[in-house]
Amino acid sequence: xxxxxxxxxxxxxxxxxxxxxxxxxxxxxxxxxxxxxxxxxxxxxxxxxxxxxxxxxxxxxxxxxxxxxxxxxxxxxxxxxxxxxxxxxxxxxxxxxxxxxxxxxxxxxxxxxxxxxxxxxxxxxxxxxxxxxxxxxxxxxxxxxxxxxxxxxxxxxxxxxxxxxxxxxxxxxxxxxxxxxxxxxxxxxxxxxxxxxxxxxxxxxxxxxxxxxxxxxxxxxxxxxxxxxxxxxxxxxxxxxxxxxxxxxxxxxxxx
Amino acid sequence: xxxxxxxxxxxxxxxxxxxxxxxxxxxxxxxxxxxxxxxxxxxxxxxxxxxxxxxxxxxxxxxxxxxxxxxxxxxxxxxxxxxxxxxxxxxxxxxxxxxxxxxxxxxxxxxxxxxxxxxxxxxxxxxxxxxxxxxxxxxxxxxxxxxxxxxxxxxxxxxxxxxxxxxxxxxxxxxxxxxxxxxxxxxxxxxxxxxxxxxxxxxxxxxxxxxxxxxxxxxxxxxxxxxxxxxxxxxxxxxxxxxxxxxxxxxxxxxx
Amino acid sequence: xxxxxxxxxxxxxxxxxxxxxxxxxxxxxxxxxxxxxxxxxxxxxxxxxxxxxxxxxxxxxxxxxxxxxxxxxxxxxxxxxxxxxxxxxxxxxxxxxxxxxxxxxxxxxxxxxxxxxxxxxxxxxxxxxxxxxxxxxxxxxxxxxxxxxxxxxxxxxxxxxxxxxxxxxxxxxxxxxxxxxxxxxxxxxxxxxxxxxxxxxxxxxxxxxxxxxxxxxxxxxxxxxxxxxxxxxxxxxxxxxxxxxxxxxxxxxxxx
Numbered sequence: 001x002x003x004x005x006x007x008x009x010x011x012x013x014x015x016x017x018x019x020x021x022x023x024x025x026x027x028x029x030x031x032x033x034x035x036x037x038x039x040x041x042x043x044x045x046x047x048x049x050x051x052x053x054x055x056x057x058x059x060x061x062x063x064x065x066x067x068x069x070x071x072x073x074x075x076x077x078x079x080x081x082x083x084x085x086x087x088x089x090x091x092x093x094x095x096x097x098x099x100x101x102x103x104x105x106x107x108x109x110x111x112x113x114x115x116x117x118x119x120x121x122x123x124x125x126x127x128x129x130x131x132x133x134x135x136x137x138x139x140x141x142x143x144x145x146x147x148x149x150x151x152x153x154x155x156x157x158x159x160x161x162x163x164x165x166x167x168x169x170x171x172x173x174x175x176x177x178x179x180x181x182x183x184x185x186x187x188x189x190x191x192x193x194x195x196x197x198x199x200x201x202x203x204x205x206x207x208x209x210x211x212x213x214x215x216x217x218x219x220x221x222x223x224x225x226x227x228x229x230x231x232x233x234x235x236x237x238x239x240x241x242x243x244x245x246x247x248x249x250x251x252x253x254x255x256x
Numbered sequence: 257x258x259x260x261x262x263x264x265x266x267x268x269x270x271x272x273x274x275x276x277x278x279x280x281x282x283x284x285x286x287x288x289x290x291x292x293x294x295x296x297x298x299x300x301x302x303x304x305x306x307x308x309x310x311x312x313x314x315x316x317x318x319x320x321x322x323x324x325x326x327x328x329x330x331x332x333x334x335x336x337x338x339x340x341x342x343x344x345x346x347x348x349x350x351x352x353x354x355x356x357x358x359x360x361x362x363x364x365x366x367x368x369x370x371x372x373x374x375x376x377x378x379x380x381x382x383x384x385x386x387x388x389x390x391x392x393x394x395x396x397x398x399x400x401x402x403x404x405x406x407x408x409x410x411x412x413x414x415x416x417x418x419x420x421x422x423x424x425x426x427x428x429x430x431x432x433x434x435x436x437x438x439x440x441x442x443x444x445x446x447x448x449x450x451x452x453x454x455x456x457x458x459x460x461x462x463x464x465x466x467x468x469x470x471x472x473x474x475x476x477x478x479x480x481x482x483x484x485x486x487x488x489x490x491x492x493x494x495x496x497x498x499x500x501x502x503x504x505x506x507x508x509x510x511x512x
Numbered sequence: 513x514x515x516x517x518x519x520x521x522x523x524x525x526x527x528x529x530x531x532x533x534x535x536x537x538x539x540x541x542x543x544x545x546x547x548x549x550x551x552x553x554x555x556x557x558x559x560x561x562x563x564x565x566x567x568x569x570x571x572x573x574x575x576x577x578x579x580x581x582x583x584x585x586x587x588x589x590x591x592x593x594x595x596x597x598x599x600x601x602x603x604x605x606x607x608x609x610x611x612x613x614x615x616x617x618x619x620x621x622x623x624x625x626x627x628x629x630x631x632x633x634x635x636x637x638x639x640x641x642x643x644x645x646x647x648x649x650x651x652x653x654x655x656x657x658x659x660x661x662x663x664x665x666x667x668x669x670x671x672x673x674x675x676x677x678x679x680x681x682x683x684x685x686x687x688x689x690x691x692x693x694x695x696x697x698x699x700x701x702x703x704x705x706x707x708x709x710x711x712x713x714x715x716x717x718x719x720x721x722x723x724x725x726x727x728x729x730x731x732x733x734x735x736x737x738x739x740x741x742x743x744x745x746x747x748x749x750x751x752x753x754x755x756x757x758x759x760x761x762x763x764x765x766x767x768x
Binding site: 098101106107108112131134135159170171174182198206 | 490
Binding site: 331354355357358361362363365367369371373374376377381390392393394415421422426427429430438453458459461462 | 553560712716744
């Protein structure tokens with residue numbers, strides 16, 4: 001599927017204008033809008049950023065998930081309508097978008113999910129996506145890897161059980177024995193969302209655990225490298241470069 | 257005091273829709289809104305997040321201060337009206353909210369305070385809170401602990417006096433000999449605001465000093481653990497987990 | 513050039529109200545607005561924050577560039593219209609503002625640039641700044657320091673060539689052999705933008721390289737110290753203090 005990058009930046013721009021002005025949206029004017037401020041931005045959008053989406057190391061569906069996770073984690077509602085629609089076009093299911101938002105309520109903060117939910121409501125409504133396409137509030141859980149989870153829980157308990165016992169308990173009960181077992185987003189994709197959000201919001205200290213988990217869940221080294229390449233454009237070069245030493249260290253320790 | 261969590265998420269959602277759309281607010285539709293995107297979010301809001309507010313380790317008033325500090329630090333204006341009203345309901349005084357905003361102008365950045373101030377103006381206006389309930393611009397200062405402050409100032413001067421002499425001077429004159437001595441927010445609460453904002457915005461390197469200061473000002477270890485437990489939901493799990501090693505280290509060094 | 517600080521905070525407040533309300537702007541009411549919430553904020557705005565702009569260590573033009581970079585990096589659109597106009601008043605050229613936005617698309621993330629672009633469109637329109645004052649999409653590049661660039665590229669390739677080969681290639685092709693050679697923002701100013709954005713968004717791990725580059729490009733130690741002093745107010749004390757040890761280390765290693 002081709003990325004219509006002129007439309008991409010145009011749509012974002014229109015949303016941005018809507019967010020900063022009271023005025024209406026005039027989609028036909030947006031390409032002109034860009035040229036009136038930063039002609040180079042249009043050039044880069046149609047060149048390297050558009051090419052990013054055509055690189056072979058990561059599918060269009062994955063790139064859409066990565067981008068959406070970054071936008072939610074950074075609370076960039078301005079670009080969300082365009083990329084949520086693009087995600088649906090690229091094969092991400094409505095129930096998966098619902099799960100991404102729910103997941104990031106915990107991994108990015110509640111308000112980020114609320115803001116993303118307001119965007120999703122409009123996008124779903126415009127595309128006539130009804131409740132039958134959403135995940136249930138409490139689906140039958142995926143099977144739990146009891147040994148791995150017991151080991152994780154014991155490690156956290158030993159480290160922080162006396163520091164914040166409530167947080168340790170919530171992490172087990174709500175996150176790893178509930179949220180992560182929700183069936184409507186595959187564990188590998190849930191990990192992809194988590195790692196993308198961590199990189200995009202500069203949460204360097206939390207990448208090691210979740211990148212290992214992502215690779216245990218099936219993310220390849222090549223894909224992880226492409227995730228950070230992709231995020232450089234959407235979350236800024238500094239976040240990407242701060243993640244690189246962690247990726248390097250995880251890759252080396254896994255000894256591929 | 258009970259937390260009406262349906263109202264909570266509903267109100268936030270309405271604000272989010274107002275911020276991302278031109279359309280009006282239809283409060284009666286908001287619970288329906290949530291269900292049209294992420295039924296699980298409603299479940300978590302009414303379950304673990306609502307229960308958080310009932311945990312014994314931290315008062316409702318403290319939880320309101322922690323939440324408000326996190327929202328201002330993260331510039332999440334969408335959820336501010338609801339939580340500012342909740343803070344007032346939970347016993348936080350208007351003059352304390354005014355001081356929280358003023359304090360975070362320095363600890364989160366000026367624009368964060370300006371955005372929060374615009375929300376507070378509306379909330380205060382709706383509740384008929386007048387100027388007589390606000391702190392004066394220049395109140396009589398609290399007494400200064402001259403020895404502790406001289407020690408702090410000397411340490412910073414020695415470390416950074418040649419690096420950024422202006423910043424060192426401002427820190428002493430504007431922050432520790434002015435802002436921190438403002439009487440309308442108790443030092444313990446001012447510390448609670450500071451620590452909450454630092455954790456919520458991922459400012460890990462600055463937590464050690466301010467957590468020690470908070471505990472010197474009366475925050476207990478149990479309360480500090482509950483602050484990070486509370487913030488996991490409002491500022492995301494990664495920020496909470498990145499703070500845990502600092503809490504652990506501070507607790508151990510203080511010999512609890 | 514004097515800073516009309518009452519107007520400053522008033523204008524920001526008006527923008528904030530516009531962003532959080534549907535209602536119109538009533539500029540004459542804004543000073544009153546501030547007093548209705550936080551009288552101390554007005555005092556600090558007219559005192560230490562206004563004085564910041566009069567300090568001798570950094571020109572008004574530089575302070576405008578630093579402030580604008582911080583606002584774009586933090587996505588604080590609320591304060592952008594005022595500070596973009598102030599930057600133009602202080603001698604920053606429209607083509608330089610265009611380049612700052614384009615540059616920060618890469619150093620802060622694409623959505624930040626899109627949001628800033630929407631603000632710039634309005635400001636440029638109000639000031640009748642036309643396309644003849646903008647930089648071309650593809651200007652003749654500045655001369656490349658081939659030895660320094662080869663050394664940089666080799667270091668990154670050796671460190672991360674196997675981790676994220678795509679990112680390493682983009683960094684060379686799009687950033688250091690294209691973006692950084694765009695002629696309409698002087699390399700020293702481009703470095704000033706980069707360092708300011710890194711400090712303002714807490715990207716501590718990336719400051720060392722770019723502060724050294726900035727000083728190679730002509731930024732003095734005194735100016736760098738003033739940048740962090742300035743940013744304490746606009747990006748919060750914690751970001752400033754987390755940058756200080758990096759500044760100290762870079763200054764010492766350069767042998768000042």
